[in-house]
Amino acid sequence: MELRGRAGLVTGGAIRLGRAIALGLARAGADVAITYSSSADAAEETVSEIRALGRRAISLRADFSADFGPDALVTKVVGEMGRLDVLVNSAAIFEPGNWDDTTEESWDRHFAINLKAPFFLSQAFGRYVKGAVAAGEAGRRAHIVNIADWRAVRPGTDHFAYTLAKAGLVTMTQSLALALAPEIQVNAVAPGIILPPPGAGAAFIERKAALIPAQRVGSPAEVVKAVLYLLDSDFVTGDMIYVTGGEHL
Numbered sequence: 001m002e003l004r005g006r007a008g009l010v011t012g013g014a015i016r017l018g019r020a021i022a023l024g025l026a027r028a029g030a031d032v033a034i035t036y037s038s039s040a041d042a043a044e045e046t047v048s049e050i051r052a053l054g055r056r057a058i059s060l061r062a063d064f065s066a067d068f069g070p071d072a073l074v075t076k077v078v079g080e081m082g083r084l085d086v087l088v089n090s091a092a093i094f095e096p097g098n099w100d101d102t103t104e105e106s107w108d109r110h111f112a113i114n115l116k117a118p119f120f121l122s123q124a125f126g127r128y129v130k131g132a133v134a135a136g137e138a139g140r141r142a143h144i145v146n147i148a149d150w151r152a153v154r155p156g157t158d159h160f161a162y163t164l165a166k167a168g169l170v171t172m173t174q175s176l177a178l179a180l181a182p183e184i185q186v187n188a189v190a191p192g193i194i195l196p197p198p199g200a201g202a203a204f205i206e207r208k209a210a211l212i213p214a215q216r217v218g219s220p221a222e223v224v225k226a227v228l229y230l231l232d233s234d235f236v237t238g239d240m241i242y243v244t245g246g247e248h249l
């Protein structure tokens, strides 16, 4: 799909990977809406950078751990942008928890932010796109890209709630690819170590890099390239690209 003249919504687009994806969409020609929860200042900076590229941009506050109103959010983006063609579900939390110390509270927050919000946003987006097609926009195309994690398919014994919610996201990618075809392609990107957790220093990166076949961690630009490939394709759906340097093997 040609992104010029199209509009995308990137959740968690204010900072880090979500921000890189939002800017990547804008550089490819799309107008971009981002959501943020706590990073209000960073959201404004990302919006300014997108506008400096000559694209339209807005930021919307949405706390996915609460009832955030997915239909109203999609309606608001369409109202501001005139259309919506791409949904990137990137916002997520990543908190530790083993089998015996994962709390119900942590479980509920991971599943709300990392799985429930992407599903109900996809539902709202799907209703909007299918509605546009039913209203006469034959041939309309759209994409959902879910930012997953390779841990979802090669689970370990740590980060239980995170891993299980991401595993749900991978299955959701396949189910929605079937349910929303042919108008909407639904794919995922599974990053490896791209940006270390805030506060992790050079020693963390060196230690992790030694465990990766590529012998280095990845970069946000490599994730953005994978997202843009999926958006460019008119035929790939229900699939997931690993951007891990081989770590998932």
Ligand SMILES: NC(=O)c1ccc[n+]([C@@H]2O[C@H](COP(=O)([O-])OP(=O)(O)OC[C@H]3O[C@@H](n4cnc5c(N)ncnc54)[C@H](OP(=O)(O)O)[C@@H]3O)[C@@H](O)[C@H]2O)c1
Pocket: 011, 012, 013, 014, 015, 016, 017, 018, 035, 036, 037, 038, 039, 040, 062, 063, 064, 065, 089, 090, 091, 092, 093, 094, 113, 147, 148, 149, 150, 190, 191, 192, 193, 194, 195, 196
């Ligand atoms: N970083 C990596 O190397 C890596 C590796 C594998 C997979 N991933 C996946 O890639 C995606 C982005 O990763 P990242 O490291 O850039 O994430 P991050 O730095 O942890 O940022 C998390 C994002 O999620 C948003 N968020 C957190 N709680 C929220 C809530 N309650 N409601 C709405 N939004 C909320 C944050 O928004 P605010 O800041 O506005 O609160 C922020 O934009 C995630 O899906 C992650 O699982 C990342």
